[in-house]
Amino acid sequence: MSHPSVSRIGRTLAGLTAVTACSAGLLSATAPASAAPSPAPGARYESGYPNLAPTPPMGWNNWSYYQCGGLNEQVVLDNARALVRSGLAHRGYRTVTIDDCWMAKQRGPQGELVADTAKFPHGMAHVGQELHKMGLKFGIYEDVGTLTCGKYPGSLGHFEQDAKLFASWGVDYLKADGCNVPIPKGQTKEQAYRALYTQQSRALRATGRPITFSISAPAYFQFSGDALWHRVIKWSAELGNLWRGGADIAVQQSTPAAKWASISGNFRYNANLAELQRPGRWNDPDFLLVGDSGLSRDEMQSQMSLWAVMAAPLISSTDLGRLSPQAQSILGNREVIAVDQDPLGVQGHIVQQDGDAAVLSKPLRNGDRAIALFNGGSTARTLSIRAAAAGLPAADSYRLRDLVTGRNGRTARTLIARNVPPHATVLYRVRAER
CATH class of the missing domain: 2.60.40.1180 (Golgi alpha-mannosidase II)
Known part of the structure; x- marks a missing residue:
């Protein structure tokens, strides 16, 4: 029996208008009346997913700037080299994550994921090895549904197999999206998502490799009412290290005005989730657009400063080889980064x-x-x-x-x-x- 699929929020600009409208009343959503107390700085979690991100993750992801059409091995490795060459890796930007569309449309003969050889002629293990040689970490993308958002094979039914494969490739970070999640008869949408993300979380732990786990489940509940949205965030914090809370940030083809509306909208929803964050468990309002974006210096600096005070992951998505001195100065500001990475781990x-x-x-x-x-x-x-x-x-x-x-x-x-x-x-x- 086929079940309806759930489309990714914000993959196109169609979602931007709704986000901006939702955010028109500044920070209108309400935080929960009470939240679990934060553990002491540096405390280890006795239950749930291992604490693999004691400070917010930092790095680079191709999605917002390159999407599917611009993704290939050279783009990834060139941006990785630019991280090192520019000194940004030394400042903390060390995880290079390959987003959707890296794989072939069909699994291999043993049910395994296969890299698209036109895009990645040397395979994904090679990419991981090259990143590790540069002192960087290797991040990759999958989906807990039947298909990724780009209609490539999802991990549903293959969680253990895929997790073992990622570990064998040297993957250090997994971003797991939530497109095309079937809702079985008799289950709620939340139950279906929680079951699949729980399977993914267990499969990653079973590999024995420390793989930072980024969950996208809350983004699919942003407009389902605060009580449900917050509940999804709470269980995401048990299953992984960080979670996408809402709509995607704008893509490179968007107008500068749309990009600013997207930054502002994502700030407004994320700032209201501070009570749901705790040290080592991070709200993620999505990528930094600082770079070749058409944004003004003030707008780029605002995003960097606001993300830092919210203890948000600092994940750049731009062409790092074309960074202007202005953009590099914003991304590399040691004192702003120190606010984001402060060991107390509290969201502003x-x-x-x-x-x-x-x-x-x-x-x-x-x-x-x-x-x-x-x-x-x-x-x-x-x-x-x-x-x-x-x-x-x-x-x-x-x-x-x-x-x-x-x-x-x-x-x-x-x-x-x-x-x-x-x-x-x-x-x-x-x-x-x-």
Whole structure:
């Protein structure tokens, strides 16, 4: 008996309008009334999937920039070399993930996945070996349904076989999508997804190889009501290390305006999920578009700063060989990366919002706070927040460091960012001084 399939959210721009409309009321969704307490920094999980991502994953994925048509072995390895050559790998961008469309349309004679030899003439094990020689990690894509989103073989019915194959290829990271998931009679959509992702999670663990597991299940429940959406996120956090929460980020062919709407929309939904994240279990609002994107410097910097304060995975999707000095400076900013990778592992919370503007506060392990003041509007404005409202302790004064400009300052009680341009974000690291 055939069952209806579920299409991937956001594979085309058709989903962008809905995302933007949903986000028009800034951060309108509600967080759950209570959440499980966060474990101590560096704690090991006694149940569920191994804690293989103590800080948010960083790296590169081909999807947003190249999609299926531009994917091949040379593109992947050229971008990997650019990560190393540019110094971005040294800054933490080390996982190179090959997204959909890498495989042949049919499995091999033993039911095994087979690489598309026109795209990957030397095979996937070779790609993994080359990445490992560069000091990088190898990520790959599959789907828990019957087919991937691009209509290539899915892992349903082959979870153990595929996981063993990935381990034999030296795979370090699996992104498992949720297209074409059949819903058996008598089961709910959630039950079907949970069963398949549970099988994938167990199969990865059984290989004995540490494979970071990225789950896409929550993205397929984004518009199913907050209670169900949040519940899917909670069990995703038991089965893997990170999860895609909602719609895909825009692709390279999108207009700059559509790209900004996508960044803004993904920020708005993800910022509201902070109570569902915990150290080692990460909300993923999708790829960084910093690069050859048509976005302004302020827009690119905003995405980087907002993703960092949300403790989001920093996964670039652009042509790294064509990075402008401006884009490379944004991606490689050590101090912004340090906010994202802070070992305390807490996602920044919204502490103030006013129309299209929002202020987020993220506690850091050494007692500092990262404070992001985001102007999502179309005109410049001055943004401010009192230190107490930002979660800072009482103090005689506060030392501020602008992590983008490198300027230092002090304030007695109010943090101010003057004349913040449209779509720009000011990111301060703040320390109380007594």
